[in-house]
Structures are given as C-alpha cells and as structure tokens.
Amino acid sequence: MEIVRGLTAEYATAKIILPRSKKTLIYKSTGEYDKQKWADVTKEFGPAARVGDLVQVSKVSIEDDRIVLQINGGFKGGRKWYERIQVGMGTRTTPISQGQSNAPGGTELAVTFPKQTPPLEASAIKKMLAPILDFEKRSATELYVENLPAPIQAAIKEKRAAEGMDRDQVILAMGKPRHKVRETLDGEDFEDWIYGQPPGKITFVTFQGSKVVRVKDEYAGLGGTVAPPLEPQR
Incomplete structure (x- = not known):
C-alpha cells in the first residue's frame, strides 16, 4: 500500500x-x-500530455506483474477528471481530493516487471518513470533546456548567445534585445539583435534565417562611439 499512498494524487x-x-x-x-x-496512438487520439505539461496520478493499482497508473482520470478523463481521483488496490477504491493539471487529456500506463511485481517504494517507481515523467515538478523551460545540445545548454546557463541558437534560445539566455536591425546583403536576409547600451559592452547577435550565425561584442563610450573588444592583458 505504500506505493499506492506514495503515488496517488502525485503531480509530475x-x-x-x-x-x-x-x-x-x-x-x-x-x-x-x-x-x-x-507515436501512432498519439496520432490517432491526440496527446494526454505535451512536453512540460503538469499531470496527476489519479489512481494506482497493483497487479501480478505490473503497477497500473491512471493519469488525469484515464482516457475518458475530461475537464472535471479530478472529481474521480481515487485511492485503491485492485477493485477497491476510495475518492480523494481534487487536483489541478494543464494537460489536455488523460491516459493509463502500466509499469511492467519480468515476473511478479516486487516489493517497492513509491520513490523507486518514480525513478523508473524518470525518462517520461518528472516528479520533481521542474518547469517546462528546465525540461526543454535539458534536451538541448551541451554547447547550447552551457550558453544558456552562462547567459550568453552562441552560434546555432534559435531566437527562443537566445531569449532564454539573454532576454529580449534592446533593439533589432534587419538588412539584406548579397540577397541574404540578416537580423541583428542588439544588447547593452553606452557606456559599456554592446553585444550584436546576428541571425540568418532562424539561427544565430555570429555573435560580436564591442564597447561603446559615452558618445556612442563603438570600439572593438579590449585585448586580454598578457
């Protein structure tokens, strides 16, 4: 019963x-x-949850070789699925309090074992489900960043732009630009996002299409005169 108590009504x-x-x-x-x-089932019936959506375990059942989790009231769960949240084992269930979720629907999944369901704690099941459900309630942004290439993750963490980033990733790293400039060179369209203001460092993030192709730092004085970055002292 510890698994039932530890998983029922939990958010992920x-x-x-x-x-x-x-x-x-x-x-x-x-x-x-x-x-x-x-993926085929998603095409047929749509998603129960998208990446970053908050879901809730609405029922837990322990069977011979599996632990079955009902998510957001199951397939028929709708806007008021929370009214049917239950605690139970097998066919014996008891309603509990309501919850909140921003996921579009519900579903049911079974954690299966090679033989009989072993004696486990809820924390162990959460670890098993970690590739698909995060019970630590991290934000959608954190989950998104975790799936990016390592250099992009590092740039976002260091709050800087890097070549290969798209616009959303630059905004995650540096926020919205102070100014934008568009130009066409040799038939190619470019867009500069400009960060900073005089006196101090000015960063130019240049996009070609949807990706960053150049990041350049310059320094501007009080009069707005721009100078190249200072060479490091040796």
Missing part, C-alpha cells in the same frame, strides 16, 4: 508527449517502451 511534469490511449500503455521497469507505437 511530462518529459515526452504522453499518448491519450484507450488501451493501457506498456512501460517496462527497465525504462523501455515502444516509441513508435506510442
């Missing part, structure tokens, strides 16, 4: 698109699942 953030499925989604205790099958 979706790390993948979670399909809205009539049939129970199978998720192995090793962290494996049929990605193509889940």
Whole structure:
C-alpha cells in the first residue's frame, strides 16, 4: 500500500508527449517502451500530455506483474477528471481530493516487471518513470533546456548567445534585445539583435534565417562611439 499512498494524487511534469490511449500503455521497469507505437496512438487520439505539461496520478493499482497508473482520470478523463481521483488496490477504491493539471487529456500506463511485481517504494517507481515523467515538478523551460545540445545548454546557463541558437534560445539566455536591425546583403536576409547600451559592452547577435550565425561584442563610450573588444592583458 505504500506505493499506492506514495503515488496517488502525485503531480509530475511530462518529459515526452504522453499518448491519450484507450488501451493501457506498456512501460517496462527497465525504462523501455515502444516509441513508435506510442507515436501512432498519439496520432490517432491526440496527446494526454505535451512536453512540460503538469499531470496527476489519479489512481494506482497493483497487479501480478505490473503497477497500473491512471493519469488525469484515464482516457475518458475530461475537464472535471479530478472529481474521480481515487485511492485503491485492485477493485477497491476510495475518492480523494481534487487536483489541478494543464494537460489536455488523460491516459493509463502500466509499469511492467519480468515476473511478479516486487516489493517497492513509491520513490523507486518514480525513478523508473524518470525518462517520461518528472516528479520533481521542474518547469517546462528546465525540461526543454535539458534536451538541448551541451554547447547550447552551457550558453544558456552562462547567459550568453552562441552560434546555432534559435531566437527562443537566445531569449532564454539573454532576454529580449534592446533593439533589432534587419538588412539584406548579397540577397541574404540578416537580423541583428542588439544588447547593452553606452557606456559599456554592446553585444550584436546576428541571425540568418532562424539561427544565430555570429555573435560580436564591442564597447561603446559615452558618445556612442563603438570600439572593438579590449585585448586580454598578457
């Protein structure tokens, strides 16, 4: 019963698109699942949760070789799915309090084991589900950043722009620019995002299409005169 108490009504953030499925989604205790099958189900019925959506475990059942989690009231869960949140094992259930979720629907998934369901604590199940559900309630932005290439992650953490970033990633790293300038050179369209103001460092982030192609720092005095970056002292 510790698993039931420890998981029921718990919130998690979706790390993948979670399909809205009539049939129970199978998720192995090793962290494996049929990605193509889940994608096909999503195409048929839509998502129960998108990346970054907050979901809630509305029912937990322990069976011979699996632990079944109902998410947001299951497939038929709707806007008022929270009215049907239950605690239970097998066919015996008891309603509990309501919750809040921004996910579009509900679904059901089973954590399956090779043989009989072993005695586990809720924390162990949460770790098993970590590839698809984050029970630490991190924000959608944090989950998004975790899936970016390492150099882009580092640039965002260091609050700087880097080549290869898109506009959303630059805003995550540096915020919105003070000024934007568009120009066409040799038939190619460019857009400069300008950060900073005199006196001090001015950063020019140049986009070609949707990606950053150049990042340049210059220094401006009180009169607005721009100078190249200072050479490091040796």
